[in-house]
Amino acid sequence: MMRTSVTIIGGGILGLAIAERASRRGMTVTLLEKENTWAAHQTGHNSGVIHAGPYYAPGSLKARLCAAGNRSMVDFAREHGIDHAVGGKLIVAVGAAEEARLDVLHDRARANGVPVRLLSADQAREIEPHLNVSRALRVESTGIIDYAQVSRRLAELATARGAELILNARVQSIAVSGGGVTVDYGTGRSRSDLLINCAGLHADRVAAMAGVVPQVRIVPFRGEYYELVPGRRALVNGLIYPVPDPALPFLGVHLTRMIDGTVHAGPNAVLALAREGYDWKSVSLRDAFESLSYPGFLRMARRNLGTGAEEVARSFSRRLFARSLARLVPAIRPSDIVRSGSGVRAQAVHADGTLADDFVIQRADRQLHVLNAPSPAATSSLEIAGHILLLAGLDG
Template sequence: MPKHVIIVGGGIVGLAVAERASRQGHRVTVLEKEAGWAMHQTGRNSGVIHAGPYYRPGSLKAELCTAGNRSMKKFATEQGIPWELTGKLIVATTDKELPALAELRRRSEANNVPFRLLDAEGARSYEPHVAAVAALRIESTGIIDYGAVSRRLAEMVASRGGDLRLSTAVVGIASRADRVIVSTADEEFSGDLLVNCAGLHSDKIARMAGLAPSARIIPFRGEYHELVPERRHLVRGLIYPVPDPELPFLGVHLTRMMDGSVHAGPNAVTALAREGYSWRDIRPSEALGDLAFPGFLRMASNNVGVGFGEVRRSLSQSLFAKSLAKLVPGITKADLVPAKAGVRAQAIRRDGALVDDFLIERTPNQIHVLNAPSPAATASLEIAARIVELAQLD
């Protein structure tokens, strides 16, 4: 029997859920507070189709990323959305990083991610300017414009009669027996199921709906630079460092984009607003609530050195360039120009643990996506399939 599914959030995950549910014959309403689709995490990331070497075997990220790598490429090809198979180098620049690189090799094997282990000469055969003692070559990594994917998903939903509402913020949610009532400033929507895909505001929407979520979103700003056009030749594809295994961030990396530009970044500094794209973006009520959260205080106290280093790099283009020069020694401060920043919605538990997997919680007529940072864009079609299955909509 067809149901009415109300989806809060018009990023790639929310629109993928809408497309999947509408394809199954359900009535769909999407409520997005911005004037366009994919304005935040989806539209401000590196545009990488991830392959899955980083994620703990058996985790949702590992399962859905590797499947999403295939389904995203297939979807883009079928829908005429440009994408490129670039491959990626994950580079160990010192012998101290070799054990962590070996762990990524183990995870790649466990997650069925195609790879090649390279020595320094092998790494330079792919990226002539890279500094490496060893590297993993991940062949199935690609690049795409996730904003274009999101807009196509919205078109597909609209073609099936979906109700797509931009500039429509949710102000109230109430459950009544087998119904859920979602209120905006001008209207009420009554549905059978609420799916919360609100990203940076997902925990707020969950609390509005009466849920006590197991984690709180803390916004981490990722600042990017671009290589000036005359220095783009230094990077052929994607060059990543070996990441800190204790943190869910991949480190400052170099990514060739669909338009030929080369993005450098991101770092990871705590933002002072959920949509804090610069140091000037401050919302005291949001910042005080997030920074006073016991989980944030515990996490920060355990990572003082890392946090201080990220702030210094944020405030110094010279230090940012120095981080990149560890990967490609030819890069200098003069080669960089600032680019659009993003904000990662990172869930943190009360004990200070960073949630390192996708987190989905549900009640009888609600499903809340409470942690879906990278590789959520890659995995979006698979996350949508999982939610539709969980809600018994298929």
């Protein structure tokens, strides 16, 4: 009996999770990654949070796969000795308007099966003594982990089961026929029964290369981080988040104590002028033109002009960044923070200017294209892998 063969494009945590699961199911697996290391982009530049899933619409893919992914990621970390900690987080309300939104979030979290508790200001300060808070939501199952370490372990497991994982393999062409899928990648060629596109920041382009009209366009947004200087890390014990504003497209800056004891602050959200643009100096004329000329981006930008201007200003001003953090922890001053890297989010935007608010997986003949997998995709990666193989009729 012939084994099903699959070609996966993209060596971030999701592509590697699919490779590991497919190889465990006895499939012939080839994974192509254009960089010289695993988890080089979104996976390797995220906040390292194991999300619990209080934000997502009940019944959505994000809600279902995040709740399951929280459990499976912690189990995976325990089984394979990967550094992690599950200490919970606080979502902090300041004032009556935010308290009303916190109540809505509490109800949504419970609908999603997420263990949460509403706390008074005094109860919240027992956990985080330096908070500015009127009420808070305690999310018990949130944790932190090193997702790059998870990715490397997934690569090891897949390789041990016979998967062929190839670095420095930039895809050049894709041909789909009744007999299968052929992917040329410069130094070689992969032929398989099925193509799975997990190319992240380039997922829409890979779909187009395969002859598919993608449902959404990837617009890259850079999230910039600061961290607290060593002498001020004691201001934060764990994870501190603001109450999200449903009128805004992104969550807002927050504070995260990492596995190594450092405390990261951020991210903001600014348009990246390259799909792999980790600073303002990184500019791709092609990428910038595609974003700035896309009607969906222009419609989204018009709706969020004020917020966008504030994000850009904060990108250039440590004082403004510190002021945003001080809303949560008033003792934080500009001298307490130093820059600490950035990440680029592959934000999927519809032509009408709305952001894709759930995972987007587009199917075509012999193909599955993951066109939107932002946070909590790393948390959910082991579950998304099973979901994708189930869509392909290869798992269950």
